[in-house]
Amino acid sequence: MLESIDLSLVNWSRAQFALTAMYHWVFVPLTLGLAVIIAIMETLYVKTGDVEWKKITKFWMTLFGINFAIGVATGIILEFEFGTNWSNYSWFVGDIFGAPLAIEGIFAFFMESTFIAVMFFGWNKVSKKVHLTATWLTAFGASLSALWILVANAWMQNPVGMHFNPETVRNEMINFWEVLFSPTAIYKFLHTITSGFVLAGVFVIGISAWFLLKKREVVFARKSIVVAAVFGIVSSIYLAFTGDSSARDIAQNQPMKFAAFEGLYNGSEGAGLIAMGFMSTTETDPSNENLLDFNMKLEIPNILSYMAYMDWNAFVPGINDLIDGNEKYGYMSADEKIERGKVAMAKLKAFKEAKDQGNEQLAKRLKTEFMDPDFQQNYFSYFGYGYLTDKNMLIPNVPLSFYSFHVMVGLGFYFIVFFCFALFYALKGRLEQRRKFLRLAIWSIPMAYLASQAGWIVAEVGRQPWVIQDLMPTVAAVTKISTSAVQTTFWLFAVIFTLLLIAELKIMFRQIKIGPKMDGGQH
Template sequence: MDMAVVELSRLQFALTAMYHFLFVPLTLGLSFLLVIMESIYVMTGKEIWRVITRFWGKLFGVNFVLGVATGITMEFEFGTNWSYYAHYVGDIFGAPLAIEGLMAFFLEATFVGLMFFGWDRLSKVGHLAVTFCVALGSNLSALWILIANGWMQNPAGATFNPETMRMEVTDFYSVLFNPVAQAKFVHTVSAGYVCASVFVMGVSAWYLLKGKWTNVARRSMVVAAAFGLASSLSVVVLGDESGYALTDNQKMKLAAIEGMWHTEEAPAGLAIFGIPDPSVQETRFEIKIPYVLGLIATRSLTGEVVGINELVLKADERIRSGLIAYDAVEKLKFQRTDPVARESFEKHKRDLGYAMLLKRYVGDPRQATDQQILMAAKDTIPNVPVMFWLFRIMAGLGFFFIGFFALAFYCASVCQFEKKWFLRVAVVIIPLPWLAIEGGWVLAEIGRQPWAVEGVLPTFLGASSLTVSQIWTTIIGFTLLYGALAVIEVRLMLSTIRKGPVEHHASDTGSQIEGSGGIAPLSAE
């Protein structure tokens, strides 16, 4: 396989996925914020909450459309750019994607029209139920996508079948309740809730700074402050759970995140600063908090966090074990009933994927030299400096959001968001949740390398047989298309925000939103 094709295919998928994920977190968070706001409208009967819900619903709609359009492209790329991956693990990976389309997306798509056009055709409770179904569908979509991605991180409930030469499901329950997938789901959706809360806070703060639609803005900020505080706390707590899941399933990723080249005496300390240097296998100028990593990763004072170098030696052992399984598979191709080959395969099949790492250096892994085996073992080390710093930036932003929303909650009850310095901060930090979320995805996916499926299928084997020129053509085409869509998205969002929460009812002028004085006559609510 031409590695240029592999790396360009990775680049194209990364660009597509990261662009798509600009819209997903805001959709996840706004959907449940709409449920909360409309629930207040149903319980209080105050018309202002209907106006608030409809306004944020417009922004949800613009974002939702772009999210759907970009998500469809990404699923097609599994067939166009990663055809062997789709062939090799499609029986497992395809099932969650199919269920997401049939159950979650259709649920979401069925009710989204009713949510936008059913305000005057449904009862208050009926429309609230529709809004809840849209929110439920959005979050269920994330669940099934993350079950698929979680399986790539921890391929539970599946095994290689030497008769079909593919991975097949053996226990769908294990695929569904994969601990990595569950931890990723709750962590990811909570991050989406934080993203939407910061967005609502920022836009509302801009209104207050301009003196426009102040009653809508203050009420929106109160809801966003409470929802955001709960969500930001859950992001940190559930991020800790994700770290604990790495201890059992992705030890190399955990070691790379910490820049831990050698196993430390338990309990290991957590590095809050350092400069990883792969050339000397050392993290320079390291500052550590004693015991913290051991407690997070193992939930004990005696559990050991294994270092990178020790994990390389372990990978070397698994490659040699995998070679036995690989040789058995080659024999079973010609004699499927060979009992010796079958027994050998069953004993070593867990390490078959490690033997396939050698295909980067030699056509037949069984012909690999000790040096090539060691090179393949070292390939299991991801980019340590990138992992180290991405995690700290992401974690730092997570704790920042807790402080911000705690302050917002305090301002809601004490100063009614009158402090202009706080409002300016709320506007300025709008991009930060996206930086944290995109950084989290890069961290997760780089940390899995060199695997497309952890321990099962190397990334370089999963790519399609394309040419460099073909991939560059599609990269340029998608970049131009998505660039145009991004301009349209931003213009529509800004136009809707500038217009504000204006309601047009010819027979009810009292529900009009005035451009400068807040809401009249709804300001009395």
């Protein structure tokens, strides 16, 4: 099925989408978290009447606005790429994937954009409570906008609430609520927006630390750090819990991804968690460059079994179990799945040929057989495997998945400790004396962005080769256009996005150096 597909086109299309998504995610998490922090700060202003809180709110609101404006541009391009580069995917699941994207554009983004205008330009024009309401609704709109995007992504990871229509060769939604409230969607949404909250908390503390090092705006910096630290502690602890729930969901619905980011090659009962490990350049299997041996690893017994199945002695399948099969624990081999996928594709092809030839009786029989629940469960559920020619294509990039996951988790625990120290020093009035900590706070900002990007690498690289889990591999989703066209737009976007990022950083740095201002208004 893949002989006619140009793999260089697939790789360049993936690279272009990854480039756009990663640049877009530079801007999004700060928007998600900073919007809530701003709303909290303005609430303190309205409750206390302390004009210092108004000055603090307006400063962080300015940085929010700069980030929001540039983030919109990359988001729009990202959605257009589904049509330009991934038209086969859009055709196959457009009825499902398009719904949350449409809701996000029509409702969530519209709401966010409407109230953001009041938030920025409503000072001294509307009452304090109306302005505060607009600020909270902007924060709510930002999270609501993220919800629909993440629901769409979660459906790709775990397709539910749909059925396949052989007449149109498309997947159609039959249960919107199952799509919206699937455990995968819930965990992905909660974990992702909370990661944005953590990043924003680190950002506020880091920028405030710069003011303290410069001995400027000390009261502003102290108050900002207290709010961001409390917000960060709650968010980072909750982030750890949502990450645990998300990992458990992945273990059950995407076991190959789970095995890849845990570096688990051979499954076992009471599987241990690799807390730290370094891979060598030696391949455990010469036929696959993604399977590298470990030079060193620190493993904690039984933890992985409990994390995956809430059972200290549960069997956790490794990559080899999922590829070669494990009859004892009921895991089918990849070769068998590929064969079943081909049977499903052959049945669909025969049905379409009967329809085209006008043989309605044969077509009706083949459709009945295709839609039979047993056939759907035992054959169509492996439809995407029919595109594959080699079982090794099912193994994602293990080193990249493993290191990205451990960087993300390690930094996640670091941020919990970081926020606790920030709050402790702030409440004890020792922040100005802790100059090493203040410098560390500044350097923690890029670390937060690194953790955020690593999380998406785990989510997207770990699920390869699937664009829709088990139903459509990436190689079948790509638009058949010239590779040179994708290469040209890749470099064009790379230049544009880099210039946008440089522009944002320059504007941000300029505003930070100017510092917070107090206007003459009484509102």
